[in-house]
Amino acid sequence: MTTTFIGVRHHSPACAQLVAETIERLNPAYVLIEGPADINGRLDELLLGHDLPVAIFSYDEGHASWTPFCDYSPEWVALTVGHAQGTDVRFIDLPAWHPAFEGRSNRYADAELRYAEVVERLCREFAADNVDTLWDHLFEADPDDIAERLAQYFDLVRGSAGADVSDAAREEYMASWIRAAAHNAGGRPVVVVTGGFHTPALRAMVASGSTDWPEIPKSSGASYLVPYSHQRLDAFTGYQSGMPSPEYYHRVWTDGLAKAADGLVESVVDRLRRRNQAVSTADLIAARTLSTGLARLRGHVHPVRTDVLDGLVSALVSEDLTQPPPWTRRGPLLPGAHPALVEMVAALGGDRVGRLHPATPAPPLVTAVLEELRTLDLDGEGRIGLDLTDPAAMTRSRVLHRLRVLKVPGFQRQTGPLTGADPVLEERWRLTPCDERVAALIEAAAFGGTLAEAAGGALQRRIPDASIDDLTGVLFDAALCGITTLSDDVITTLAERVRSASDVAALGVVLAGVLGLWRHDRLFGTARDPVLGAVIDVSATRILWLVEGLHSGPAPADTERLRAMVATRDAVVHAESVLTMRRDDVQGVARRIASDAKAPPDLRGAALGLGWALGELPDVERALRGMAAPDMLGDWLAGLFALAREDVLTSEHVVGVLDELVHAMTEAEFLIALPALRLAFAYFPPLERETIAERVLAHRGAPGSGRSLTRVTVDPLVVAEGMALDRRVDDLLVREGLA
Structure with a gap:
């Protein structure tokens, strides 16, 4: 009896081809696959005739996990080819809800980070940008007779990285299945298909131990098949394991390397043309020529993924790229990527979506x-x-x-x-x-x-x-x-x-x-x-406690902070019955902030407005004159208007005093104050601004209507800038003796 171990990279067409050939050649008694063992009694559901990709979705309290399959997944090929051969096919890994998978939403998340050092050495040796390019060069470019190369690769990888606690638990469980299958195979072969990281350890672990079939852990969770998509499988969208660019590798699986390369070029060009990007026939010929040349230079019989992509970039992108091509690293596209790169990644990923058979539970x-x-x-x-x-x-x-x-x-x-x-x-x-x-x-x-x-x-x-x-x-x-x-x-x-x-x-x-x-x-x-x-009580108390301690000099009014003060006012006015603070306590806080010279101007105005809105009658005229500096007045008014807009409108003196203060400003001071004043008066809707304008006219004893004052067609800032220009011209004329 022999046990044949096939270490694979998840979603690799080359590995899937090796798995199919091995099972057909050996006709084993058992095919054991890295997959959730609790599904073994329901494998017929997987074989109903779905359109892939699909995934086993497993959940338990507090945890959910996916086990995805596409047409070229080695695990899927092991399942379907083994079943077609009449072989006893079984999943041998722990269920997805087991503590060994805690924090892992994808069963096939690769362990590449754990063996980054050896991969970096190999990438330097073979002049590859990353593990994906390295993998293509070593295996996808020449998928024939790769069994020995795979074994050497994963032996080297595992030799530089140890298993963590969760991997150790999984490997011990999988080894128990392998020992039991070998014991019950009746002298016939057993084929084991697992992630290559686990394979060296499993070979060593099956030499001794119990040969009884292991029990499957029980749980209150459940597992169901779900449709999946190539987008969710793509490393360029953040997928954690396996191969990137699923649509390209699907074409490799169905059509072979040569046709996949041609199909990728045509797909990218078609996508660019549909988005009104100019791509000529000459560009297409150049892309194919460059891809073929790069493949030969890199020792590939047919262009592989990066050969095609590098050829496309050389032919279609004439300007400097603002970021490295995404296939030189792992992860999603960065903002600002060149349109050609965007379409290349989209064509590589594809939009294939799986569909379940109607009889799927x-x-x-x-x-x-x-x-x-x-x-x-x-x-x-x-x-x-x-x-x-x-x-x-x-x-x-x-x-x-x-x-x-x-x-x-x-x-x-x-x-x-x-x-x-x-x-x-x-x-x-x-x-x-x-x-x-x-x-x-x-x-x-x-x-x-x-x-x-x-x-x-x-x-x-x-x-x-x-x-x-x-x-x-x-x-x-x-x-x-x-x-x-x-x-x-x-x-x-x-x-x-x-x-x-x-x-x-x-x-x-x-x-x-x-x-x-x-x-x-x-x-x-x-x-x-x-x-x-x-919650209202706790929030209002906390806001008042925080704002009383805020100290800063003149600064633009903080509208978000003012909204918090408005919410506090509304809580006191409308929900006083649920507050532990008494109204006079809130008024006391407001008085202290309003008189605090270190508090921000907008907060001082808001505090005065809060007290006013809650029934106090503050000396607004005195407060206004105390905050008349051009760099403070507008912010102070913004706080006052946010909290006590209606009280301001009903007051007989506020508008008049404010008009006197603004009228007394020089043109330079007015320009400083203007932006904050505009923000402050924005708290009044148009009809109320007309009322204010009427009061200004009445205060000055001038004829006219408030509506005409508030319906100017020129931006007030433009008017102010014109006034400033006039003043500078007057000063120049005086200085030159021309006035």
């Missing part, structure tokens, strides 16, 4: 959601509007929001309320049927068995890493989804984060959002929620 969530979409007339195409005051429309809205939270494609919200304080009562959605919907629903089943449970689970998953303002978004998403089971948890976490937060702007977002839900959201069932009230 799916989790109950898929059937339930598809039926719910049909019942609610949400499975079509086009735009729909929903009146959120209508119970039936609210039901449809909640279903759509649950799908949005789960990132199920084909449901795009175009308009609707953005926060709990948003008075919008209508939503508009765009529905677009797509092939990826079923895959997304299968993967969503990892979060729960019903649509509501799954959406709640997805929101729950966002909590640990969310910032405090993101947590407010989670809370509002829960309200939109009609999910109340996670709200207490979100709010508890939110309150804890608020107590230690130091970002006033972020706290303002939290307070405004939660206050809106507490005040207005009878639609979503959160109005007057006592737990929300607790």
